[in-house]
Amino acid sequence: MRENLTIIGREMAVFIFAALFLILMVAPIYIDVAWMNDALHETSLTETTQEALLAIVAVLFFAAAYQRPEQRGALTLIGGFYSCMLIRELDFLFDIIHHGSWVWFSLAVTAGCFAVAIRSPKRTLQGLANLLQNRSWPVMASGFLVVLVFSRLFGTHYLWEHMMMDGYNRVVKNMAEEGTELLGYSLCTLASVRYLWQTRPVTAAVSEPVLKPMASHRSKATPITSS
Secondary structure, X not given: OHHHHHHXXXXXXXXXXXXXXXXXXXXXXXXHHHHOOOOXXXXXXXXXXHHHHHHHHHHHHXXXXXXXXXXXXXHHHHXXXXXXXXXXXXXXXXXXXXXXXXXXXXXXXXXXXXXXXXOOHHXXXXXXHHHHHOXXXXXXXXXXXXXXXXXXXXXXXXXXHHHHHHHOOHHHHHHHHHXXXXXXXXXXXXXXHHHHHHOOOOOOOOOOOOOOOHXXXXXXXXXXXXX
């Protein structure tokens, strides 16, 4: 019974933390809309928060890959994937170099991560399989689907122009699309942090050496003969 209560209490704590985190993630949208006069653009607080979440998660996975040699390939690939998503979000910065140049930076990151992963293909595949079997994966996958699929379809011009007709307001469309993306990134962040925490290496306890009885040493000692 105590074990069941512990599980229930832990999961309730995780649920409450996730709820508070999502409440915090809504704050940038309120600030952009109410305080910054509908400033939902590429340098808005909402988009900056999205980029910050991606950067944090990517760094966490790369740091874990450095600390966990047995999981390095899989963790590097996951960190690389988040890094490519971050590069895509920062495309307006790479456009200063050349329009669409973010693709080349993304390919460079991908190549580097694959170079690390193929050094131990069996461990990499095992690490990816462990991720897919972990309880955090459905939440992480939901975040990916929200960002890569739902938000793209939900933010199409045709849908909002048809719904608002002559009163079409691009800011409303941007708020809905960027807010949905922020939700997806938030889910990915929560799932990634919990996965890395659950799979962290457990420090082995140092056991005290067991002293052998003095009698055993005496029995193995060579008898002393008198001359």
